[in-house]
Amino acid sequence: MSVLVSVGIVILAMLIMAFLQLTSGVFSLLCHYASGKYPKKRASDLEIFFILGAETIAVCLFLCCYYFSYILFFGSSRPETGIIAWIAVGVSIVLAVICLTFYYRKGVGSRLFIPRKVARSLNKYAKSAKTRSDAFTLGALCGTYELPFTLPLYLITAVEIMEMNAEYYSSYLLTFLYILAPIVPLLIVRWTFLVHHSLAELARARVRDKNFVRFILAFSYMTIAILIICFRI
């Protein structure tokens, strides 16, 4: 039962990672500008390096959280697990409420929670990305700006994966799938551009699906909180 709960929590965390909109939004802008400014090969290079940047930061953050959790829970001064679990529940509920209310700004378009100055600079970087390193940095930067929503998930997932018995192959498989989850939407965006869909269609779809994304994010955070209350406290 415990393993099933861990698997459930990790799958919900993967779902949240895949539904976060900042990295995919910046990536769609990069794809649009790169295909407008450069030949196909160079545009493709920039897109691949953006994905690599996003994946690298996801792996680094997950490993940092895994190491931090290992020291916290398996070190000599193990804290009261109940208190940590209640903190995780509180944070998940707060994030669920934030996703429902503040994830998207009011008004037209699909403007996100990030400050407008940051959004403008990300737009500018996406527009002016010339080299592979620019694209890689931009991908990593987007992963960092999503931290308010992803950091608690990395910590919860690291603990859950650690709690699973290492004999289960599923823990390795889940770790592998979890660190791949943030790039799944990027691969989908890249594929949509490859099959000749445009930024206009993607932007319209993002606006159309705003409420669906809000609901999925809030539902997943809330379910994680309920699973922790029922099975971990």
Next chain:
Amino acid sequence: MNTKPFDEKLLRKELKIDARGLGIPSGAADAFIDCVISKVEKSFRNKKIITESDLKRAVGKELKKYNADFAYVYQNRDKII
């Protein structure tokens, strides 16, 4: 107030990037862009100062006559993230 002169070259460059990104053939894109810029310049001929949003609205309105996706991207690209 922070003002700057209307930069037709910059507008043309931005529109060309958007057009190529949307897969509009370059000949057709150049023709749209010429028409749009000349109409926008004509409509603002009597005004000394215009805001960026006025310019955006006018260009978007003209672009919409030629290509709805082009107009949508031009008007909404800063509202995507």
